[in-house]
Each structure stands twice: as C-alpha cells, then as structure tokens.
Amino acid sequence: MGCFPTPLHRLERLTKELGGAEIWIKRDDLSGLGFGGNKIRKLEFLMADAVSRGCDTVLTVGGAQSNHACQTAAAARLLGMKPVLVLGRPPREDELSTGNLLLEKIMGADVRFVDARSPDELQRNMEEIAEDLESSGGKPYTIPLGGSNGPGALGYVYAVEEIIKQGGDFDYIFSACGSGGTLAGLALGSRVFGTGFKAVGVNVAAIKTGLPERVSSIMREAAAILGHESSEEEGFVIYDDYIGEGYGIPTEEGLEAIRLLSRVEGVFLDPVYTSKAMSGLIDLVKKGAVPESSKVLFLHTGGSAALFAYADCF
Secondary structure, three states: OOOOOOOEEEOHHHHHHHOOOEEEEEEHHHOOOOOOOOHHHHHHHHHHHHHHOOOOEEEEEEOOOOHHHHHHHHHHHHOOOEEEEEEEOOOOHHHOOOHHHHHHHHHOOEEEEEOOOOHHHHHHHHHHHHHHHHHOOOOEEEEOHHHOOHHHHHHHHHHHHHHHHOOOOOOEEEEEEOOOHHHHHHHHHHHHHOOOOEEEEEEOOOOOOOHHHHHHHHHHHHHHHHOOOOOOOOOEEEEOOOOOOOOOOOOHHHHHHHHHHHHHHOOOOOOOOHHHHHHHHHHHHHHOOOOOOOEEEEEEOOOHHHHHHHHHHO
16 A cells, blocks of 8 residues: 655754754655555555455544544545545634645545544544444444554554664654554564664644553554563653644744754654654754764654645744
8 A cells, every 4th residue: 555665864964953863764754645644554454454344434533634534535545445534623714625634625535523622532423423324334444543553553563674674773763642553563663573772752642641551552452463472661752842732733843843854854844743753853862862872763754734734834
C-alpha cells in the first residue's frame, strides 16, 4: 500500500544551526498514498484485516483536520471500500474546503461531524454508526483513533527494521505522540530488533490523560501478536511540555519550528503534530537534555496538508 522504504537522511543545516546533537530525519510524510504520513504503515495491517473479513466500509475517528482520517479514506478508496469519517469539533465554515477536509471532499468520503468532547465519545459515535450500517446489510470495519492498537503498532515495529537496514544507528528517535500507536511501535521495535535507542514522544494532547499507560498497553497488545515477551523496561519517554493550549492549537514555538525547517532544509512540518515535536527536539537540544554527542532521528509523520487550514497563523 505504501512506498517503502521512505528516505532517511542527515539534516546538515539544522544540525549546524542548533550546534548540538547530530539530527537526521525519516521522511514518513513521503509514504506514498494520498499525501503520505505515518498512518500508512499502521493501515497496511489494519486494512489487511478489513479485507480478510470481507468488509465494504471502513470507519475511523479524529479531529476536523485529522491526518489519520484522511489517510484512512485514501486507503479505503484504494481497496474499493467506502470511507466513513467521524470527526469531532465541527469546523468553521471557511475551513470546510481546505486542508485535509478538502482532500476528503475530493475523495468523496462520508464525513460526519459530531460534538464529541473526548476520544471515548468519538469512539461511541463511530460504533453506533457502524451498528446502523450493519443492520442495513453492510460490513463495516472500525479503526480506533490514530489507528493506535496492537495491529496498527506493528507498522512501526517493522519501521525499526527498515531503519536498521538503511544503516540507521541512533541514540534517540523523536516523534509526535497523539494516540500512542507510533511511539508504542517504535519502542517495541527497538526491543524486538535490539537497537537500544530511546523512543521519545512529544505529547500533542490528542489523549489528555493516561498517555504513557496507553502506550504501554498498545505495546503489550502488539508484543502478544508477535509472540514476544513483555518487559517492565518499556524503552520510551513522553514529554508533556510542548502541548501549548491544547490539541490542534498551534504554539508559537511550533510555528517557528515550521519556519526554521522550511528555511534551512526545505522541509515542511504540520501545525498540529510535527511542529510541536520538532519544537520539543529543538528545545531539548538547546538545553543539553539531548547530549551534544547524540545521534537523533526525527520521524516526520506527515500532515503538511493541514498547513492550508492554518494559513492565518503565518
């Protein structure tokens, strides 16, 4: 489904600009399907399950500008299924035809906005819609927020193997952490393949409480699928200092990270996930919390299409 391996290379000018750790980037924003992004790796496993079950409709949840929802719609269209997207925070009228919402409109996705206040409420709304579809003779398949469950996390377990094959030997791998599945896969992949790197998640507050516990739970679920022994040493850390006012609300530091990376490397970050993750990495490097001798990989999880929905921030 995706175009793998995705590029991995050193950020020469950013490394020089910051004057600290050696920084590399893994371009999972170039994963091929739609506008790309990290969810394609998860969807390879989740959509395979949907196909094996003979499903004709795929449902998932997210925010109004959800990258995951948009990538799920693209995957569903590729496989001849109908995408139903259950999205929270009904958008402004001027936002309906921009960013990921525009892409979903072009794909003809069935987008349903609900006034849900939490991921659990979104999940319940999706399950009710799935029940209605099933009672009408459909065969729906539901995917949780961010594709973050055991099967979805396998995408990033095997991404670690891909990084190893590309010659990657890192002390840290930084990623935005929203629903926890990507970080869980990276941490488990490090253990499975014996790399020894620390998986670092920068919380963007898609899940407001209990995120470390959620990541650990997803790791255990994925490990059970692989028949791999669980471990008390989880191998990840999450920073909560770069959320700002909340999920989907850009921070000044994140906006500056977007400007900086575009101007020194020609790479665009998104305003919700990767900008906050990069702002965290920049701050930790400047503070010396990431040692100068370190080799750091930044995982670009995609989502740059959402920039167009945040044009007024620039």
